[in-house]
Amino acid sequence: MQPILKVDLSSGRSEAYLIPPEWERSFLGGASLAARLLYPFLTPELDPFSPAAPLLFLNGPLTGTSGPTVGRFVVCGKGPATGLWAESNCGGFWGPELRFAGYDGLWLSGKAEEPVYLWIEDGGLQIRKAAHLWGQDTYETQEAVRHEVGRTGVHVAVIGPAAERGVLFAGIYCDHGRTAGRTGLGAVMASKNLKAVAVRGKQPLPLVHAEHYSTLRSGSNRALKQDNQARVLHELGTAGAANFSEYLGAMPAKYFHQGGFEGVDKVSGSMMAESILSGQSACHACVIACGRVVKLEDGAKRKGPEYETIVSFGPNLLIDDLKEITRLGEMCDRYGMDTISTGNTIGLAFHLFELGKITAQDTGGLKLQWGDVAAVRQLVRMTADRQGIGNLIAQGSRRLGKHFGAQEEAVQVNGLEVAYHDPRGVSGMALSYATSPRGACHNQSDYFFVDWGDTHPELGIEYFSRHAQAEKAANVARHQNWRTVYNSMVMCIFANVEPQMQVDLINAACGYDWTIEEMMRVGERGWNMKRAVNNKLGLTAAHDQLPKALLEPLPTGGSEGYVPDLQGMLSAYYAARGWDPKTGYPTRARLLALDLDDVAKDLWG
Numbered sequence: 001m002q003p004i005l006k007v008d009l010s011s012g013r014s015e016a017y018l019i020p021p022e023w024e025r026s027f028l029g030g031a032s033l034a035a036r037l038l039y040p041f042l043t044p045e046l047d048p049f050s051p052a053a054p055l056l057f058l059n060g061p062l063t064g065t066s067g068p069t070v071g072r073f074v075v076c077g078k079g080p081a082t083g084l085w086a087e088s089n090c091g092g093f094w095g096p097e098l099r100f101a102g103y104d105g106l107w108l109s110g111k112a113e114e115p116v117y118l119w120i121e122d123g124g125l126q127i128r129k130a131a132h133l134w135g136q137d138t139y140e141t142q143e144a145v146r147h148e149v150g151r152t153g154v155h156v157a158v159i160g161p162a163a164e165r166g167v168l169f170a171g172i173y174c175d176h177g178r179t180a181g182r183t184g185l186g187a188v189m190a191s192k193n194l195k196a197v198a199v200r201g202k203q204p205l206p207l208v209h210a211e212h213y214s215t216l217r218s219g220s221n222r223a224l225k226q227d228n229q230a231r232v233l234h235e236l237g238t239a240g241a242a243n244f245s246e247y248l249g250a251m252p253a254k255y256f257h258q259g260g261f262e263g264v265d266k267v268s269g270s271m272m273a274e275s276i277l278s279g280q281s282a283c284h285a286c287v288i289a290c291g292r293v294v295k296l297e298d299g300a301k302r303k304g305p306e307y308e309t310i311v312s313f314g315p316n317l318l319i320d321d322l323k324e325i326t327r328l329g330e331m332c333d334r335y336g337m338d339t340i341s342t343g344n345t346i347g348l349a350f351h352l353f354e355l356g357k358i359t360a361q362d363t364g365g366l367k368l369q370w371g372d373v374a375a376v377r378q379l380v381r382m383t384a385d386r387q388g389i390g391n392l393i394a395q396g397s398r399r400l401g402k403h404f405g406a407q408e409e410a411v412q413v414n415g416l417e418v419a420y421h422d423p424r425g426v427s428g429m430a431l432s433y434a435t436s437p438r439g440a441c442h443n444q445s446d447y448f449f450v451d452w453g454d455t456h457p458e459l460g461i462e463y464f465s466r467h468a469q470a471e472k473a474a475n476v477a478r479h480q481n482w483r484t485v486y487n488s489m490v491m492c493i494f495a496n497v498e499p500q501m502q503v504d505l506i507n508a509a510c511g512y513d514w515t516i517e518e519m520m521r522v523g524e525r526g527w528n529m530k531r532a533v534n535n536k537l538g539l540t541a542a543h544d545q546l547p548k549a550l551l552e553p554l555p556t557g558g559s560e561g562y563v564p565d566l567q568g569m570l571s572a573y574y575a576a577r578g579w580d581p582k583t584g585y586p587t588r589a590r591l592l593a594l595d596l597d598d599v600a601k602d603l604w605g
């Protein structure tokens with residue numbers, strides 16, 4: 001990979017940092033490599049909003065190569081809501097453009113005296129004033145920066161007003177609504193007084209066997225175009241899965257307290273295709289193009305919502321109006337707030353209102369009645385502005401619940417709000433959420449696909465019933481290892497690329513001679529590296545939990561009467577992982593087997 005550009009925003013000094021080649025080979029790139037690089041700097045005492053806190057943007061070894069869905073980058077650091085490892089990857093065109101500008105990463109530290117933005121072009125860096133941009137929304141900011149730098153082909157990663165005000169689930173945005181949305185790293189960027197990073201370049205790609213790679217790339221993209229899942233994603237977007245997910249009891253409704261949602265047909269991907277859809281959009285060189293372009297009454301083309309946003313502002317709040325959901329999603333994008341955490345935390349507010357733990361006195365007179373779009377809109381605005389109860393919502397569901405003496409009601413794990421794949425409908429998600437390194441996350445292992453029947457025998461990923469328990473634990477661990485490879489590449493998890501093709505692409509790009517087994521070992525190493533970061537930050541076995549709501553059976557719907565046996569699953573999972581059940585740490589033997597000797601020494605002495 002190319003060097004990382006290190007910028008100290010306090011002094012304005014910058015330098016090119018060369019990634020140690022042995023770490024590149026052992027961690028591949030993206031989030032795993034970031035965990036390795038940041039491990040010494042992430043300490044329990046580190047305030048994520050202090051100038052000392054690092055914020056690392058990183059590419060993978062294939063970013064920008066027009067391979068299958070590899071136009072992505074990841075942002076990593078310490079999560080302000082979780083206090084744990086934070087990572088969030090993002091599509092669009094920014095990652096490839098950073099690579100074309102001569103860097104594969106951006107390592108930020110310090111804090112600028114006043115708001116600034118970075119302009120990186122073909123290896124050069126300018127730190128420019130941005131006070132006039134502070135307060136502008138994410139779309140306005142991109143437009144203004146592009147205009148100011150005055151070049152074509154510029155891509156800009158930005159924060160919105162929510163990040164500036166310290167909303168703990170504020171993200172980083174680029175292109176048309178592409179988002180590093182989860183874990184609040186937009187707020188970390190804002191704490192450095194950094195509004196945007198604009199990139200542009202024309203440097204050649206650092207591919208070891210460029211010609212061979214080019215042949216493989218064409219073949220893998222052709223195969224991906226024919227893949228059934230990819231075709232559904234192209235036609236219907238991620239919301240194409242809404243009906244099936246609801247049927248299985250895997251799509252939460254009424255803040256995870258209702259089995260099924262009658263209005264699902266009104267918010268599905270098919271309904272979008274038949275009503276407001278006007279086209280598709282794609283990240284860099286992606287042949288799937290899962291992004292939705294929709295038109296509402298004003299006739300303007302805008303980003304259409306994907307599955308998570310639809311459920312967050314739809315079934316989760318008992319809203320079945322696709323146009324309103326689209327508008328709520330756009331509000332969040334413009335303010336720069338993660339739609340999963342925003343909708344989830346607002347869902348908690350509605351739930352606590354119903355329980356009588358929040359009253360109209362707490363909300364400034366606003367009645368939180370399920371399905372009331374105007375009330376949701378008001379809460380989104382108040383959250384971004386940190387006004388009234390919005391100031392509490394802005395701190396995420398764990399803190400909101402705690403404030404009202406009802407932390408156990410918050411559907412979150414370790415401070416990150418649960419995404420919309422209910423483990424009562426697809427049991428593998430119980431382990432995915434409980435053990436994910438960044439809190440409840442569906443991207444570290446989207447195991448629901450395996451529970452739907454998507455197997456990979458060559459990786460040892462077999463099918464178990466969607467309600468199987470401990471017997472699928474080792475399978476979940478293998479799936480996590482594989483997705484860790486994706487998150488290192490940084491490749492989109494929507495791409496069903498054959499593992500052998502994946503290895504061939506890596507080998508051609510990097511000059512390695514890996515086998516599938518070696519690739520999976522790199523995935524396992526990355527997973528354990530992130531676990532070790534978290535263990536160092538204080539995470540133990542006691543943190544591998546699910547919220548109360550997900551361990552209570554629903555009386556109706558596709559998951560009727562079922563709850564995952566989390567403790568049984570965890571025991572089997574720890575055994576499969578080689579983790580110590582008392583501490584939750586990877587054992588010394590496991591760490592040594594993965595060549596993580598220094599980490600073994602740190603954790604075990």
Ligand code: SF4
Nearest residue numbers: 091282283286290492
């Ligand atoms: S499948 Fe969708 S999210 Fe993934 S890279 Fe392609 S356009 Fe982007």
